[in-house]
Amino acid sequence: MKTLSYALLSLLARQDFSGYEIKQLMQAPIGFFWRARHSQIYPELARLEELGYVTHEVVEQQNVPDKKVYTLTAAGREQLRQWVSEPSEAAVIRDEFLLKTFSLWLADPAAAIAVVEDQARQHVEQLRVYEGIKQHIETEGAGEFMQPSSAYFASYITLMQGISYEQQYINWCRMIVEQLEALAD
Amino acid sequence: MKTLSYALLSLLARQDFSGYEIKQLMQAPIGFFWRARHSQIYPELARLEELGYVTHEVVEQQNVPDKKVYTLTAAGREQLRQWVSEPSEAAVIRDEFLLKTFSLWLADPAAAIAVVEDQARQHVEQLRVYEGIKQHIETEGAGEFMQPSSAYFASYITLMQGISYEQQYINWCRMIVEQLEALAD
DNA sequence: AGATTCTATGTCAATGGTGACATAGGTAAT
DNA sequence: ATTACCTATGTCACCATTGACATAGAATCT
Incomplete structure (x- = not known):
């Protein structure tokens, strides 16, 4: 299957x-x-x-x-x-933008900053979507989302990974922009 | 292309x-x-x-x-x-394990803890691999990996995302295990 | 009146990606 | 001796996924 x-x-x-x-x-x-x-x-x-x-x-x-x-x-x-x-094999990341950062040394600094900021913007958007759904679960599934046998619990922890992932991605993008801005001088 | x-x-x-x-x-x-x-x-x-x-x-x-x-x-x-x-569309996550956590409410708590711990173990392994490569870049590309026009810089920031991602994933796994252990009583 | 959008279900050709098969010479272990 | 593995390049059938085509009634907008 x-x-x-x-x-x-x-x-x-x-x-x-x-x-x-x-x-x-x-x-x-x-x-x-x-x-x-x-x-x-x-x-x-x-x-x-x-x-x-x-x-x-x-x-x-x-x-x-x-x-x-x-x-x-x-x-x-x-x-x-x-x-x-059953246990799962850890997922293989398949991220075109990470492939681009691997060759970011070829772009001129202004273009590099632009593409990283664009990527950050998209992940900020996604984070907002997740946080909206989080509010929804906390309201609708109140008192249920803390019980492991509840579907709300499963939705909640899955969503938490999404939120945590997006926050991490955004922080990383911002770190790159900072470095590019500082080092471009 | x-x-x-x-x-x-x-x-x-x-x-x-x-x-x-x-x-x-x-x-x-x-x-x-x-x-x-x-x-x-x-x-x-x-x-x-x-x-x-x-x-x-x-x-x-x-x-x-x-x-x-x-x-x-x-x-x-x-x-x-x-x-x-050129800007990239944010990558779509495609993670079988996240799909499993979405249905984790169906598994009995002991099995749930086991699969999450197994996933954490795999990501810890991956993190160690990344950290070894980080050491390598910091040594071999010393004085170069901070310059945006150097390939070492690009390798370094890409690797930092890998490290940051794995740390985040591991923390999330541990949070789930804690919750499952606390709530299973 | 005509265009567009939404619900709703389906097929199909093309593309992207995997796993197996194929060949071939060298090394290393049993 | 035989098995197994490593370097090295290639093909091919199969499977998963995408995007386009197809149909059809109702609602909405111009």
Whole structure:
């Protein structure tokens, strides 16, 4: 089973969703650490149904087209639980900007400062998004997000990594800008 | 031009290398933020040569097979310089372990602690590797790694991000373990 | 009236990346 | 002797992922 399958099961473990709804979630909460397009999601949901990990029923809607709402089966839940309990290889970083900093000595200092500041700006934006979601979890999942068996707890710690990562990235960018400004004189 | 091309040019901007040598570098220094197998590297070097960004000459060796040593051309260097000077989209995180923490509420606390500790261990190992390289740069590139136009400077700041990232990841793992241990009682 | 956007589901060609297969001479260990 | 590994370069089938194409009804804007 590939990782995408587990990304889908992870969402369905919390709530029933249609493919379209999952597509939208894969751009925001889960999409922060695993992305997928609808062209991957729809066939994968069909495959998970063949394997017996999910079922679906068609739900009619007013004014918008019908949707297929998927539900996790007991087998799917067990599959997910086992996967979560197994250790993972540490992820390989794949960051085009870090590749650029490796060749930053070739750029003239003004251009170098500009690209680093641009990158910092993007990570500041992302941090703001995460902090908005954090507020949301702390409010909606109050009294639950501290219990390890609660989905809010899992959302919370995952989000904390996102926040911590962005803060670290921003600090690093600022350090580079400072050094470039100081040393360019 | 794809990112892999620039990864190869980034290395050749510093020194001439054969495909085999690049293959080994793509598992260590550059490989920390952009990896590639030799099955990608060899055809890509050929393609870069067709485009006029690199040239090669065959170097005979004693006891081991001949090698093709690639050299960056002026056009290749200019292409790289331009790419470095352009802003990049912030990288999308793609971390299987973060996907697991999102479903960590399904695992029993003992299994949860085990997988987080395993992940921390891997990042501690990676941090040690980075710190060894840091020592190396500070020694070999002393008096150079503080100048923005030096390749040592670029290596240094890129490495600092690696170190900072690993420290942050380890701290986060430890925070989760603490919470799991405290709340499991 | 026409254009655009949103919901909703799907397919498919092309690209990027992995893992296996292939070759070949030298070294080192059992 | 045989196995295994290292240098060195290459190809190829497969899998994952992307981007474009496709359809279709309703709402909204110009």
